[in-house]
Amino acid sequence: MNKILITMAVMSLFLASCGNATQKKTSDAEQTETAAVSDLTVYELDSLLAHAEDFVGQTVKVRGHVTHTCKHSGKRCFLAGNDENASLRVEAGGEIGGFNRELVGSELEIKGIVRERKLTQEYINQYEKDVEAQKIEEDGSAETCKAELNNIESMRQWMNANNKEYYPIYYMDGEDYDVVQK
Structure with missing residues (x-):
């Protein structure tokens, strides 16, 4: 009977120490992550x-x-x-x-x-068509359309200069x- 009680006590201490080790590892990992973010x-x-x-x-x-x-x-x-x-x-x-x-x-x-x-060439082409269609409506947004068309042209120039098939x-x-x- 005493052997069983002693064995159970030793097992309890062993399990408790394992639990504390796990908590410490988690705590250390959290501290490392916090330090990395602040650094x-x-x-x-x-x-x-x-x-x-x-x-x-x-x-x-x-x-x-x-x-x-x-x-x-x-x-x-x-x-x-x-x-x-x-x-x-x-x-x-x-x-x-x-x-x-x-x-x-x-x-x-x-x-x-x-x-x-990544804005693909196809996306930019469709965007240009949409802007051109809006420009045709002449709803007073001609200046906005001109700015958008200038942006589209800038995207294409960047793609050509950087030899890319997309605009990031x-x-x-x-x-x-x-x-x-x-």
Whole structure:
């Protein structure tokens, strides 16, 4: 009887120590992940966009000025850097419930995963046809059509210059953000 009690006590201690070891490993893994996220390099938006193809699928931090937030859902915002012609769309996700309108004009540091959407030549051709059809309607949007046609031409020039069969659009699936205090 004593042997059974001693065996059960030893087994209990063994199982308890295994449980604690598992908890410690999880805790160490969480600490490593937290350290890795906090150690991410913060890229200025212009720098990130200049090398965006290298970051696709990776978690990064980017800093930029909010130029627009979607007023109905707040599920996305647009960041600009020093080059106001370049912007990055950020989709709300992770810890980000939404982007409120008061953020417009603020500088944010956003952590997220860089994504890429490739606009094919076929897509661009169809887009051009749609713009041309809208232009024919003469509904007062001729200036908008001209700007869109200029964008289409810029896409084609980029594709030719870079010998690509697509035009890349980069965006970010946001996970968390901080307002940069000045």
